[in-house]
Amino acid sequence: MDSKIDDIGCLIRSAQNGDEQAMTRLITIHKGLVFTIIMRMTNDYHTSEDLTQETFIKVFLNIKKVKSREHFRPWICTIARNIVRDYYRRTKSHATISFDQVKEFHGQWDQSTRRRVVIQDALAKLVERDRILLTLTYYQGLNLREVAEVMKMTESNVKVCIHRARKRLRRHLEGYENELM
Amino acid sequence: MNSCEYVDKIIDYRMGQLTEEQKRELELHLKSCTVCQREMIIELLVEDELAVELEPGFIENKTMARLPLRQAQDLRSFWLYAYRMVVLGMTAAIVCFVLLPFLLKFPLKPFPDLSRYTSGLGEFLSVLAPANPILVAIGFCYILLIASSVYSLVHSRH
């Protein structure tokens, strides 16, 4: 675990000196996290791909500002969220997350697809903040301190909100247990 | 439904908030409680759903290909910003060291009659600066410069 953190510190320093290989490695390590956050906000694969690139471009344009590796991940997540907000401000559109149309074909789907739709639908019913909170925690990587930093909340507040968000998600999944199991 | 008191602990467990002892306790409980087993399965399913598969190397290559152009743009906007700062700094210097002493030396006469200023710009200038119209012209140039800087600043935001 420690060696991995040290590794990231090294990569950040190399990237600050313009090392492209280090930059590529940093993207490889963090792209899943960034993409997932953006995907939860836009629900569009291609837009998310594009905005993920935008996020990393902004990260590397400002990489010299990174002072410590502990704040690197929360910092990237914050940039990703701002990029999506800017995108919506620019295009004046908003994420339309709805699986209602596709639900009609329910009967023809195999179980894993049905499972996906049920979970995606439940996630879509949450407000954006709950969705991001769950994404950050479920995505394993981020600890409570990092989530608090991204969301600009206190750690205890994050804890309470995650519990509430998880309960809301569970409520949306109620009645679908048989599809899930 | 989820009527087990351990269900809340599962979330703490997933957030890494449990002590080793609490963890062991929960793991032991999970072996026998079907309610919690079910919750745990849902946790894992949601986690699976939240993780997205990405084509290896795609984001990396695209980003690194777009980066040099953006760095160049960034540098250009840096110089634009520097130019604006220089203009604003010079304006402040002019106002403080030229315009203010000038006005203090030749204080504006008390305005006797407002209708005088509506009759023409030339008259207005001669009232504002009876001694040195060149300085007033410089002042106007600076007002224009500030206006254009503000304009370009507003435009660059889009």
Ligand SMILES: [Zn+2]
């Ligand atoms: Zn239980």
